[in-house]
Amino acid sequence: MSVARAERLVNLVLCLLSTRSHLTAERIRGIVPGYSDAPTDEAFFRMFERDKTELRELGIPLEVGRNSVFDTIDGYRIARRDYELGDIELEPDEAAAVALAVRLWDSPELTGAAHGALLKLRAAGVEVDEAAPAVVEPKVRTTEPAFGPLLAAVQAAQVVRFDYRRPSPAELRTRTVEPWGVVSWRGRWYLVGHDRDRAAPRCFRMSRIVGEVTAIGRPGAFRRPEEGVNLLEFVSRLGDDTPSATTPVRLWLACGRAAGLRRRATRLEGQTIDGVRGDVVELELYNPDSAAGWIAGFGSDVVVLEPEVLRKAVRERHLAVAGREAE
Template identity: 70%
Template structure:
């Protein structure tokens, strides 16, 4: 963004915050520095429309309305109650969790939103360290359809997309009233009312092909009360699939509670002189198990199968190599 445009946006925000009345576009043109330079009325309105879009994308609540029933033209303002953040008080561990969450998403559009939230917290005086070192760098990879579907859920709008069923190359168009997007067994699903079938359906995001297109008006779709999205996915989202492998994993005492919840303790053992439990876990998706196990770092050790142990080792070595490169680049600065 150019310096001139940034200054114009700041001036626009200040003007709309400083008034209780709705300011028309013409009034804004006369009082906000930067708009008077527009070569024509058409050029000004194009500039103003771009600026309004920019403010809304930044999360600034831009209101439209009329000051009285006799006004023929709508105006704009920013309600201070909606613009200003309330007092935020995060404990040190909560602030650390926020910083980690910012680094969690491995998706450009979601990373941008997380960074925007971080900026707002810092502006409110909350110290958040998003560069704190961690043993393992976690990542959540979202499918390309994740963003459009999440936006449709938030807007209450139906969508259309092409979908490929499991084990079939055939693609069919589906029209869905989405209620939510959830993760289950390392897979993303969208849940909603399938208009084509007239029933509740779950669709795995990795099988959506092409673009997700919104249809109809926003606000038409509402999630029914009492719906448990995760339960629906667990029942219909390939719940009938049997585990394809069993892993034996050593877990340090008092650590990696997530591994313990997914498996069964079958014995005791030690690794590098540290005591722990041996846990057996049924693997439904072996290809994603390595990422999940590696996220626990030195708190777990894969005993078998060898292919999983090697995959986890490769991921940990890649993390160490990346941290070494980052440290080397930092020292150069």
């Protein structure tokens, strides 16, 4: 929506709220800034009809009526009793839940929205004590690099493309998705949407998205399903996609190091890498993706030999740590 149109709609709402009588279209044309710019009567009425439709879609109760039986033309107004919100009253447990929600988000994308909601509640006369003690101190962390771009794509209804790492079989594939929403389930973030490559609804764990998320096409290119899709239920049913079969992983471990990995692994042979002696070992992992952070924690004492997908995941974590230390 253009700035000029947004200002005209706001002025129209203020005009119709401030009158007790029904104002005709011609009267509104002379009062509300913006309508006088219409070159012809036909252009004005088309503009006015679009604005009325926009207000109704926004849920603003636009009344149509006449001031007396002698009037021959309909007029318009907005009744304050229908437009204004009632008093907001929160029970102590409800106020505590709001304060908990404000402390919940540990993300720049969501912190602003949470505090904005808090300001609106206070403006309405509802006091929420952020310092109130809580039984738990929650944090929903949104540190996944893909979170921000995907959330923006959901809000703009814009198609996205990204590389996605599957755990079993271990492989990297490019996905093109119409994003419907992002959902947190059991401490992990998921994207739910229509996978154009498989022509079906799918969910994607954000920690398995490799590289950058690219928005393609124009905003508003698709329509999200209005009914019949519960995103959280969808993820709870399909999101816990830990494979039942294990994936063999081959690692190089420096001699006398990485004891936590050695306890789980089988030694195959000795090997020297960059002048450092070590052992090639093999172990079975149910979820190599989740193990990438654990393996990366051993630093240069461990080198992933196979599979390539796990090798790249560990390398990405090392590069991310190196980038933070360089700042």
